[in-house]
Amino acid sequence: MVEAHGLTNAGPVRRTNEDSFISDPALQLFMVADGMGGHAAGEVASSLAVETVLGFIRRTEEDAECSWPYGVEPALSFSSNRLRTAIHLANRRVFRAAERHDEYTGMGTTLVSAFISGRCLTVASVGDSRLYLCVEGRLTQLTTDDTWEATMRAAQRDSPLAGRPSPAMRHVLTNVLWCARAGRRARQ
Numbered sequence: 001m002v003e004a005h006g007l008t009n010a011g012p013v014r015r016t017n018e019d020s021f022i023s024d025p026a027l028q029l030f031m032v033a034d035g036m037g038g039h040a041a042g043e044v045a046s047s048l049a050v051e052t053v054l055g056f057i058r059r060t061e062e063d064a065e066c067s068w069p070y071g072v073e074p075a076l077s078f079s080s081n082r083l084r085t086a087i088h089l090a091n092r093r094v095f096r097a098a099e100r101h102d103e104y105t106g107m108g109t110t111l112v113s114a115f116i117s118g119r120c121l122t123v124a125s126v127g128d129s130r131l132y133l134c135v136e137g138r139l140t141q142l143t144t145d146d147t148w149e150a151t152m153r154a155a156q157r158d159s160p161l162a163g164r165p166s167p168a169m170r171h172v173l174t175n176v177l178w179c180a181r182a183g184r185r186a187r188q
Helices: 042-062 078-100 148-158
Strands: 019-024 029-035 108-117 120-126 132-135 138-141
Touching: 019 042, 029 042, 042 078, 042 108, 078 108, 078 120
Parallel strands: none
Antiparallel strands: 019 029, 029 108, 108 120, 132 138
């Protein structure tokens, strides 16, 4: 049995809450998006991301004849392809919203999601929002952070010559849904 609970709080540092989440037991879709604090319109980016992923999952639940604008990855299950495509669409939507509104330049969000289909759990994440599985009171982290620190630690495991992460760079995200004005390049 799946139990999902959501609670969000701006915390002691920020004035606005940039988090968005969805818990849809009917679809078996659970998701958290954390707008990037300190960047423009993080709350807009997180809301757009959640709405877009939810919308695509709903459409593909009701209509198997939907289009796949980012193709299908043969190594992935149908559910995994649905979630993968939904996240690509969310990235595109955040990017396009930032193109249309100068005040949204630089907006971005992290995203973590769990999608259950039958006995299969599909997990997807971008950024440093984490997903944990709790079984018999024990937590297991299912995602890996997309941060400079995590990248450097992985490099250290692979090569003894890799450098140590700088304290100033520890929490720098290496992958988010976002749009930056310079070059207008979306990252995935």
